[in-house]
Amino acid sequence: MSEGVVFDLGYAPHEGERLGRPGALRALYRDGLRKVLGLRRRARSKVFPWMLLGIAVLPALFFIAFGILAGNLADNLAEATFFSHSRYFEMTGVIGLIFVALASSELLVPDRVHGVMAVYASRPLSMVDYLAGRAASLGTVVFAFMEIPHLVLFFGRAWVSDGGFGSYVVENVSVLWETSLASLLYFVMYAALGFLVASFASRPAIAAGVLVGVVSISGPATDALVSTGTFRVAGLLALQHHPGYVKDWIMGDDVRRWIPEAAGFGPTASLAAIVVIAALSAAVVVRRYRSLR
Amino acid sequence: MTTPAFAADATIEVRAVSKWFGQKVAVSDVSCSFGPGVTGLLGPNGAGKTTLLRMVCGLLEPSDGEVLVLGENLRRRPGGYRNLALVPEEDAVYGFLTTREFVRYAAVLSGLGGAAEADAAIEAVELQDAADRPISGFSKGMRQRAKVAAALVGSPGVLILDEPLNGTDPVQRARLIALFRRLGDEGHTVVVSSHVLAEVERTAGRVLAIVDGKLAAAGDVAAIRRAMTNIPYRVRIEVEDPRRLAAALAGDEDVSSIGVDGRLLHVETTDLPALGRRLPAAARSLDLTVRLFEPEDESLESVFRYLVRRR
Amino acid sequence: MDGPIITTSGLQFAYGDIVALAGVDLEVPPGRVGLVGANGAGKTTLLKLLLGILPPAAGSIGVLGRPVPGDLLGVRSRVGFMPESDCLPPDQTAADFVAYAAELAGLPVRAARQRASDVLTLVGLHEERFRYLKEFSTGMLQRAKLAQAIVHDPDLVLLDEPTAGLDPEGREEMLGLVIRLEEYGIHSVLSSHVLTDIERTCDWVVMLDGGRVLRSGPLIELSAADEAALEVLGDPDPVVAGLEAAGATVTVDGNAMTVRHQGADVFAVVRDVLADTGAGIRRLGPHRTTLEDIFMAGADGDV
Numbered sequence: 001m002s003e004g005v006v007f008d009l010g011y012a013p014h015e016g017e018r019l020g021r022p023g024a025l026r027a028l029y030r031d032g033l034r035k036v037l038g039l040r041r042r043a044r045s046k047v048f049p050w051m052l053l054g055i056a057v058l059p060a061l062f063f064i065a066f067g068i069l070a071g072n073l074a075d076n077l078a079e080a081t082f083f084s085h086s087r088y089f090e091m092t093g094v095i096g097l098i099f100v101a102l103a104s105s106e107l108l109v110p111d112r113v114h115g116v117m118a119v120y121a122s123r124p125l126s127m128v129d130y131l132a133g134r135a136a137s138l139g140t141v142v143f144a145f146m147e148i149p150h151l152v153l154f155f156g157r158a159w160v161s162d163g164g165f166g167s168y169v170v171e172n173v174s175v176l177w178e179t180s181l182a183s184l185l186y187f188v189m190y191a192a193l194g195f196l197v198a199s200f201a202s203r204p205a206i207a208a209g210v211l212v213g214v215v216s217i218s219g220p221a222t223d224a225l226v227s228t229g230t231f232r233v234a235g236l237l238a239l240q241h242h243p244g245y246v247k248d249w250i251m252g253d254d255v256r257r258w259i260p261e262a263a264g265f266g267p268t269a270s271l272a273a274i275v276v277i278a279a280l281s282a283a284v285v286v287r288r289y290r291s292l293r
Numbered sequence: 294m295t296t297p298a299f300a301a302d303a304t305i306e307v308r309a310v311s312k313w314f315g316q317k318v319a320v321s322d323v324s325c326s327f328g329p330g331v332t333g334l335l336g337p338n339g340a341g342k343t344t345l346l347r348m349v350c351g352l353l354e355p356s357d358g359e360v361l362v363l364g365e366n367l368r369r370r371p372g373g374y375r376n377l378a379l380v381p382e383e384d385a386v387y388g389f390l391t392t393r394e395f396v397r398y399a400a401v402l403s404g405l406g407g408a409a410e411a412d413a414a415i416e417a418v419e420l421q422d423a424a425d426r427p428i429s430g431f432s433k434g435m436r437q438r439a440k441v442a443a444a445l446v447g448s449p450g451v452l453i454l455d456e457p458l459n460g461t462d463p464v465q466r467a468r469l470i471a472l473f474r475r476l477g478d479e480g481h482t483v484v485v486s487s488h489v490l491a492e493v494e495r496t497a498g499r500v501l502a503i504v505d506g507k508l509a510a511a512g513d514v515a516a517i518r519r520a521m522t523n524i525p526y527r528v529r530i531e532v533e534d535p536r537r538l539a540a541a542l543a544g545d546e547d548v549s550s551i552g553v554d555g556r557l558l559h560v561e562t563t564d565l566p567a568l569g570r571r572l573p574a575a576a577r578s579l580d581l582t583v584r585l586f587e588p589e590d591e592s593l594e595s596v597f598r599y600l601v602r603r604r
Numbered sequence: 605m606d607g608p609i610i611t612t613s614g615l616q617f618a619y620g621d622i623v624a625l626a627g628v629d630l631e632v633p634p635g636r637v638g639l640v641g642a643n644g645a646g647k648t649t650l651l652k653l654l655l656g657i658l659p660p661a662a663g664s665i666g667v668l669g670r671p672v673p674g675d676l677l678g679v680r681s682r683v684g685f686m687p688e689s690d691c692l693p694p695d696q697t698a699a700d701f702v703a704y705a706a707e708l709a710g711l712p713v714r715a716a717r718q719r720a721s722d723v724l725t726l727v728g729l730h731e732e733r734f735r736y737l738k739e740f741s742t743g744m745l746q747r748a749k750l751a752q753a754i755v756h757d758p759d760l761v762l763l764d765e766p767t768a769g770l771d772p773e774g775r776e777e778m779l780g781l782v783i784r785l786e787e788y789g790i791h792s793v794l795s796s797h798v799l800t801d802i803e804r805t806c807d808w809v810v811m812l813d814g815g816r817v818l819r820s821g822p823l824i825e826l827s828a829a830d831e832a833a834l835e836v837l838g839d840p841d842p843v844v845a846g847l848e849a850a851g852a853t854v855t856v857d858g859n860a861m862t863v864r865h866q867g868a869d870v871f872a873v874v875r876d877v878l879a880d881t882g883a884g885i886r887r888l889g890p891h892r893t894t895l896e897d898i899f900m901a902g903a904d905g906d907v
Contacts, residue, residue, distance in 0.1 A: 011726065011788035014719060014757035019710040021677050027707035027716075041695055042736075115691040119752060121657045122685035122762075123708040124677035293657050338743065338771040432643040434797075459768075462642040463799050463899045488771050491800040566837050570884030577879045582872045586888040597772050 021124050025133055028125065032137020036103045048102065049141075056095045056149045059088070064156030085150055085179055086253035089186070093244060096146045096186050097215060098208075103141065104194030105207035107134045113202060117292065127289050131195070131282075138191055146183035150176075175251075182247035189243045189274050190215070192281035199288045215239050219259065226263045235263025239277075242270040297512030298501070300328030304451055304482040305349055310358035312344050319344040321506040322358070327451075327484055331477035333497035334486040335593075337601055341506040343455070346486055350379050350453055362451065375403045377451040378444035382459065386436055386443075388429030392420050395428060396442045405447020414445040417472060433460030441469065451482045458492060470496045494593040502600050509600045514593045524590075524599055525549045526565040530558040531585035532576065541575055542568075557585070565591075607669055609634050609760055609791050610654065615663035617649055624649040626815035627663070632793075636786055638802035638823070639795040640895060641812035647795050648688075650812065651762050654793075655685055668759055681710055684753035684761040684790075688768060692748055694738030698729055701737065702751045709756035716755075723755045724748075727781060743774040750781065760791045767801055779805050799895040809895065819898065831891035832863040832870045837884035846877040862891050 019026075033039070038046030111117055120130055154175060161168040194211055201207030218239040225234035238259035245258040249267035260270050303326035312320040320341040327349075336342030347353040348360055351367045351374060359366050367373045386395060396411040415424050418438040423431070428439055437460055444452060454473070458466050473496050477483045487493050493500065494514060502510045510517045518526075532538050535558045539551045542560060547567055552559035562568050565588060576583050589595065610632040617625045625646045641647045652658045654667055656676040665672040667679045692701060702724060706716035724733045727747040732740070740748065746766065753761050763782065767775040782792055782805050796802055802809060803823065811818040836843050840861060847854050850873050852865040865873050871888075878885060 011784075012722070013789060014711065014715065016715050017712060018681060018756075019712060020681060021710075023710040023712065024708045027704060027713075031704055040700060045695075110693060110695075114693050115687070115689050116693050118685065118687040118689065118691040119705055120708070122655050122680055122683065122753075123705075124680045124710060125708070126676075293652065335772070337773060338741065434643045460643075460797070462645075462797050463640065463896055464642055466797070467896060467900060488769075488775065489798055489800075490772050566884055566886075569837055569886055570882070572885055573875050573878035573883075576875055582869060583875055583885070583888060584871050584890070586885045588887065594772060594776070598776070601773055 021129070024123055024125050025129060028130065028133035029137050029140075032107055032134050033141060035106055036137060036141045049099070049145075052095055052099050053145050053148070056092055056145060057152055059091065060149050060153040060156060063153065064160065084253065085153065085175055086248060086251045087255050088149060088153060089179075089182065089244065089247055090255065092146045092149050092183070093186055093240070096142055096183070097190050097240070098212060099145055100138065100142055100187070100190040100194040101197075101208040101211040102204070103138055104134075104191060104211075105198040105201060105204035107138060108195065108198040109201055109204045109207060112292070121293070128286060131285060131289060135191060135195065138194075139187055142187045142191065143180075143183055146186060147180055150179040150183070154179075178251050182243070182250055185246055185271075185274060186243040188278050189239065192278040193239065195285050196281040199285045223259050223262075226259055232263040235260045235265055236269070236273050242273050245270040246274070297499075297516065298325040298508060300326050300330075300332070300499070303328045304363055305484075306361040307345070307349065308358050308361065310345070310348060310355045310360060312341075312348060312353065312356045318506055320348070320355075320503075323503070323506075323508050324358075325501055325508055325511060327482050329477070329480045329482055330499065331473055331483040331485060331497040333493040333500035333593075334484055334503070335488075335490065335493065335500055335597060336503035336509075340504050342486060342503045345503060346453065346455060346484075349484070350377065375405055376449050377453065378403070378446075378449040380437075380440045380444045380452070380454045380457050382455040384436060386428050386439055389427055391425045391427050392439050392442070393424045395439055396446055399443035400446040403447060403449070405449060410447050411442075414442040417445055418442045419468060434462055434465050437461050438465065438469070441472075445476075448481070452476065452484070454483070454485045456487055457485065458487065458489065466492065490593040490597055500593065502597065504601055510596070514596060515591065518591055518596050521596070521599060522563070525561040525563045526591065527589040528560050528562070528565060528568065529585060529587045529589055530560060530572070530583060531556050532558070532581040532583055534579075534581060537579055538576065538581055541579060545571075559589075606634075608632050608666075609668055610637075610793070611664075611666040612653075613664045615650075615653065615665060616661045617646075617653060617658060618661055623815055625653070628812070628815070628817055630810060630817060630820055632808060632810065632820065634791050635808050636782065636791065636806045637793045638806035638809040638895075639793055639812070640797070640799065640802060640809065640899070641818075645812040646815045647812055648764065651685075651764060651793070651795060654762065655680065655683065681756070682759045684756065684758040686749050686753040686761065686763045686766055688764040690745075692737045692740075692745060692752075695736060697736055698724060698733040698740070698744075698748045698751070702733075702748065702755050705752035706755040709758075711756055719755050719757065720751070723751045726754075727751045728777065742769040743771070746770055746774070746778060750778070754785065754790060758790060760793070761785065762793045762795070764795045765797070766794065767796065767798065775801070799899070803895055811895075811898065830864065830870055832874055832888065833860060833891040834863055834874060834888050835860045835886040836878070837886050840883075842881045843877060843883045846881050847873065850877055859886075 034041070037049050154172070158165045158168040193215065197211045198207045201210065218237055219241065222234045222238040225231040241259045245260050246267050248254055248258070305327040307323055307325050310320060310323050311318065323345060334342055334346065344353065348355050354368060362373060362377055365373050390398065392415060393411065396414055397408060400406045400411045415421055418441050420435065420438050420442060423435060428436060431439065437457060441457060458469060461469065470492060473483055473485060485493060485496055499513055501508060530538070533556070535553050535556060539553060539558055542548050542551060547564040548560060548562045550561040560568070569586065572583060572586065608631045610630055612628050612630045615625055615628040628650065639647050639650070649658065653660055653665060654672065656673045656679065659673060668682055670679050672679050699720060703717045703720035706719050707713060711719060727750050729744060729747050729751065732744055737745070737748065746769070750766065766782065767778050770778060779801060782794060785792055794802060794806055806823060808822050810820045840856065840859065844854050844856060844861060847863055851867065852863050852870065852873055855862045863870055863874055874888065
């Protein structure tokens with residue numbers, strides 16, 4: 001006798017594990033990474049992030065290629081570098097700012113504008129969880145984008161170094177944590193402002209533009225004020241200069257004239273400024289999001 | 294000659310109207326008319342109902358055919374539009390105006406009345422207590438009523454309402470339905486387009502259904518149902534002992550199917566009124582009491598379902 | 605799930621000066637619950653309080669036996685929400701977003717993807733699920749919204765105007781889905797202005813008015829078993845006369861009449877009078893007070 005069977009394709013309850021808040025936070029973090037890097041989205045959204053990373057890494061690659069081709073001259077060249085790690089920040093800092101501007105608005109604005117906050121509101125996540133998760137995603141990528149060029153430069157140098165790869169690394173390993181720390185500070189400064197602007201803007205492009213605009217103008221504007229001699233305090237509003245000033249302090253370098261320095265403040269003042277601005281921004285952002293309900 | 298698609302004393306005539314957008318035919322050779330009273334316009338989303346409505350209002354030019362309002366093609370003589378008012382689905386109000394200002398503004402635009410008519414319109418929708426508050430503070434239901442008031446000002450002959458009850462709460466719905474019916478009784482041509490069929494049934498005496506761009510049915514709901522002769526009526530009957538009743542009904546030639554479900558009989562018959570007439574005596578002779586006799590597919594919802602599914 | 609799915613005691617909330625809830629006491633049993641009320645009566649506020657989106661100004665809340673906001677995360681893991689407003693990102697596919705919604709509720713990645721797939725089939729989204737949400741029609745969006753609300757197999761789902769913008773076929777399917785959720789062990793709270801939807805779908809109704817509970821009880825209580833609602837074919841007058849002669853009280857409303865009889869089974873009396881007069885039944889059943897009747901009697905409209 002032949003047999004047949006029909007499977008009941010009805011609803012099956014979920015019997016498996018439930019990860020609660022930690023699972024939700026991880027999912028939020030992964031989603032943030034995808035948003036920022038344009039993964040699992042249309043090709044268009046991948047272009048910008050990867051292009052920026054490419055631009056940031058290019059000088060380092062160029063330098064290494066040059067070093068390899070120059071061969072025997074490597075010894076002198078390794079010393080006569082046309083840019084140091086410290087100076088590289090002049091570029092990676094800008095890349096970081098642009099990236100934070102675009103990414104923070106990409107992370108915060110669409111969720112608000114399209115009402116997706118309602119979905120988060122019915123999930124085991126608090127408002128602070130959401131904001132912290134977004135900040136973590138942003139931080140991971142920004143930090144990576146700012147630090148990878150340094151890594152490329154560092155290991156590239158090690159490779160073409162006269163004394164050999166291993167010894168170069170051992171001698172100069174402090175460079176790695178110095179640049180990491182500095183990149184982190186750049187991130188904190190820019191991300192705080194980026195989130196601040198993004199929590200009020202209604203369009204990502206506007207938020208990004210406002211951030212880049214304000215930060216860029218803060219330099220010349222405060223410079224002018226400080227130069228007059230009477231508004232020295234304005235030196236604390238030179239937003240773009242604070243991370244740079246502290247970076248020079250960490251790395252023991254002096255890449256350019258820093259406005260807070262010119263205004264008579266020490267690098268610790270800049271460090272404090274970064275921390276205070278970050279804390280204030282965080283408070284405002286949390287308050288803003290709480291009022292959205 | 295009038296057929297159900299055409300109203301007596303028609304105020305709006307739709308003559309062989311078609312509309313296409315590129316390759317897509319949204320409305321295909323529709324002929325019908327609207328007259329005094331309330332007519333419901335129904336159709337699935339994307340079936341051409343909204344397109345037809347816009348052509349009736351003059352917002353769109355037909356690709357073929359013409360629409361006449363009170364005998365005139367209004368796209369050639371826009372002056373006639375003052376006798377036609379539209380309550381669109383979209384939020385079409387200026388938030389910074391108060392109700393009174395908004396309705397008076399509409400009155401000025403249509404040239405149909407002044408402050409007194411505006412106030413009367415506001416009272417008709419029961420917004421008089423909120424007449425001097427800005428519309429931006431209103432709930433969706435109140436904004437909807439403000440739009441209706443603006444359309445009512447000066448009592449236009451033709452009133453076209455696209456989802457007028459959107460966002461309104463149950464009390465407001467009931468009152469607005471009563472308002473539309475009254476306007477229909479007073480002789481206005483009221484066309485209501487809505488997806489909530491139970492309410493269309495209460496508001497409109499006559500309905501037109503657009504499916505896939507064509508006119509699928511027209512007339513009053515019971516008559517449309519009767520016209521679906523290939524679909525037997527379904528009715529639920531409750532008696533203490535359904536199987537005995539089932540046995541009695543099984544001999545009836547009109548009855549095409551009987552189902553037993555607890556105390557209920559589900560009966561399909563091609564002649565529902567005949568069953569309704571036979572049943573009391575039949576039940577008495579079997580010493581059974583009928584507690585429920587409920588037609589299941591006479592409603593506009595059922596009729597509509599049949600219209601849409603037969604494609 | 606035994607025990608009430610929702611309990612509130614003395615619940616209050618105000619937006620500044622405007623009082624939204626002025627002391628709400630509820631004990632709602634498992635099942636499909638309708639939530640009705642005039643605009644501004646407090647429905648949306650109540651939903652937000654149940655989800656812990658807003659903190660109560662006073663009073664206590666229990667959802668599925670857990671306190672809100674005491675066990676907020678626990679509650680949110682077991683409750684789903686289908687908002688009235690848009691909540692879907694246009695630049696993601698339905699499959700993608702619903703899986704993400706499941707992960708956000710705590711499901712492991714693989715389970716989330718599996719459940720998303722199952723639930724999308726359940727709500728009737730097939731090949732469309734791989735298209736971007738920006739291309740979805742209203743009906744499809746509502747389904748996707750429902751999908752994200754139930755993807756994590758909640759015990760309770762809150763639906764705010766789930767049939768808004770849907771055409772008649774869509775409404776019917778949506779309400780059918782809500783009814784089926786009960787079979788899957790998912791209770792629901794359905795907030796809607798369309799009372800006929802509630803009457804069709806729910807077995808318990810909570811009516812709010814001016815921030816208070818006007819009524820909270822089973823829907824069937826609304827039928828009176830000893831009153832008959834009758835519509836006859838043809839002229840009702842002989843029938844009315846016959847019924848009154850048989851000792852019944854008849855209230856006529858157009859073509860319909862409500863019949864009451866003190867001493868006898870009113871349906872038997874109706875049957876006999878109809879048989880004697882030869883009139884045909886158009887419709888017969890217990891007189892049902894509709895939700896609308898209750899509303900009009902007890903509630904004030906908003907101003």
